[in-house]
Amino acid sequence: MENSISKEKICQPENLVYSKTPLMTCNPLSYCPGCGHGTAHRMIMEVIEELNMQAETIGVAPVGCSVLAYDFLDIDMQQAAHGRAPAVATGIKRLMPNKLVFTYQGDGDLAAIGTGETLHACNRGENICIFFVNNGIYGMTGGQMAPTTLPNMKTSTSPFGRDAASTGQPLKITELVAMLPGTSYVTRQSVHTPANVRKTKKAIEKAFQCQLEKKGLAFVEIVSNCNSGWKMTPLDSNKWMEENMFPFFPLGDIKVPK
Amino acid sequence: MAKVKGEIVINTERCKGCQLCVPVCQQHTIAMSKNLNSKGYQYATVVNDDCNGCTNCALICPDGVISVYRIKLQETN
Ligand SMILES: Cc1ncc(C[n+]2csc(CCOP(=O)(O)OP(=O)(O)O)c2C)c(N)n1
Ligand code: SF4
Ligand code: SF4
Ligand code: SF4
Numbered sequence: 001m002e003n004s005i006s007k008e009k010i011c012q013p014e015n016l017v018y019s020k021t022p023l024m025t026c027n028p029l030s031y032c033p034g035c036g037h038g039t040a041h042r043m044i045m046e047v048i049e050e051l052n053m054q055a056e057t058i059g060v061a062p063v064g065c066s067v068l069a070y071d072f073l074d075i076d077m078q079q080a081a082h083g084r085a086p087a088v089a090t091g092i093k094r095l096m097p098n099k100l101v102f103t104y105q106g107d108g109d110l111a112a113i114g115t116g117e118t119l120h121a122c123n124r125g126e127n128i129c130i131f132f133v134n135n136g137i138y139g140m141t142g143g144q145m146a147p148t149t150l151p152n153m154k155t156s157t158s159p160f161g162r163d164a165a166s167t168g169q170p171l172k173i174t175e176l177v178a179m180l181p182g183t184s185y186v187t188r189q190s191v192h193t194p195a196n197v198r199k200t201k202k203a204i205e206k207a208f209q210c211q212l213e214k215k216g217l218a219f220v221e222i223v224s225n226c227n228s229g230w231k232m233t234p235l236d237s238n239k240w241m242e243e244n245m246f247p248f249f250p251l252g253d254i255k256v257p258k
Numbered sequence: 259m260a261k262v263k264g265e266i267v268i269n270t271e272r273c274k275g276c277q278l279c280v281p282v283c284q285q286h287t288i289a290m291s292k293n294l295n296s297k298g299y300q301y302a303t304v305v306n307d308d309c310n311g312c313t314n315c316a317l318i319c320p321d322g323v324i325s326v327y328r329i330k331l332q333e334t335n
Contacts, residue, residue: 005263005329005331007265009329010263010264010265010327010328010329011265011267011327012327015327015328015329016325016326016327017264017311017313017326017327017328018313018316018317018324018325018326019316019322019324019325019326020322020323020325021322024322028272028321029320029321031320031321032274033274033275033276033299033320034274034276034277034278034320035320036320037320038319038320038321038322039317039318039319039320042322191318192318193282193318194282194313194314194317194318197317197318198317233277234276234277234278235277235278235281238278
């Protein structure tokens with residue numbers, strides 16, 4: 001009889017179908033409840049686990065909420081100054097071409113102070129991966145306007161909404177890097193539904209594969225919530241993201257590897 | 259036809275009460291507890307026996323606190 005199978009009998013190691021990868025450390029994540037950074041971290045580490053490259057991978061952490069990524073990702077990590085992760089990753093990869101090298105950066109880090117490093121690393125076709133978490137705001141410092149903030153979106157430094165007439169339109173840096181010959185694979189994904197989490201994992205796999213095949217820089221944007229900065233519950237922020245972020249930052253591949 | 263039966267284990271002490279796991283469960287297996295964990299978060303808890311082990315909740319959990327188990331059941335009739 002079905003009902004006679006106890007929870008204890010089912011919860012045996014041989015029946016385990018999903019649990020947090022051991023490549024994530026046991027440290028509690030410093031992120032706000034419901035923040036997409038945790039899921040993005042975990043998908044990257046699942047792929048590295050499946051590639052069996054834990055000892056061969058070097059990540060570069062940004063400045064932003066994920067500044068502490070090295071506490072959570074159980075691989076070799078290097079901290080970069082604000083926005084400089086692609087330059088640091090360039091140096092690491094050129095010195096150690098057999099290592100799997102990636103940066104993990106927010107939109108304030110990658111598309112504001114680090115725009116130059118981002119564009120030039122992409123243009124040079126450095127053989128690295130960039131994982132770019134775009135939440136349209138500076139999360140860590142208290143929700144200031146970022147280059148990716150949507151028009152009319154309220155932030156702590158645009159309390160009446162972003163005025164596009166004086167601050168410009170949000171920067172679609174992912175579309176920009178797709179135009180550069182050095183990028184091999186450019187895609188925009190999200191981690192706000194289980195289906196999207198699965199797609200993001202596939203994109204991360206593809207990005208690392210491009211690096212292993214020396215195809216050039218692979219760039220994966222993950223549109224995510226900053227529910228604290230947006231001042232919404234996590235569930236509301238994901239809904240807001242679907243309704244407001246995705247029309248401007250549409251999901252899907254922008255450039256596929258040859 | 260073989261049916262499946264799942265079970266989840268939630269590390270309630272590490273749950274941050276974000277509630278993202280609740281609507282992704284089509285079996286309505288998860289709800290928020292009335293109690294708080296030691297960090298003061300209202301944690302997620304299992305409320306029925308209908309889990310099919312789809313892993314949706316575990317995938318969406320930012321803090322990776324859900325483990326999923328699944329077995330195949332032999333149809334008896
Ligand atoms: C040189 C320098 N300038 C400014 C700062 C302040 N600062 C810290 S994090 C940050 C922006 C982070 O935003 P983002 O990259 O979007 O990451 P999030 O926190 O949203 O994940 C800024 C401006 C700094 N630490 N160093
Ligand atoms: S401030 Fe925003 S980006 Fe930072 S951890 Fe909180 S929700 Fe995430
Ligand atoms: S594994 Fe699937 S069915 Fe089971 S609780 Fe999680 S979401 Fe619900
Ligand atoms: S998704 Fe994870 S952290 Fe959020 S309520 Fe569910 S179990 Fe807790």
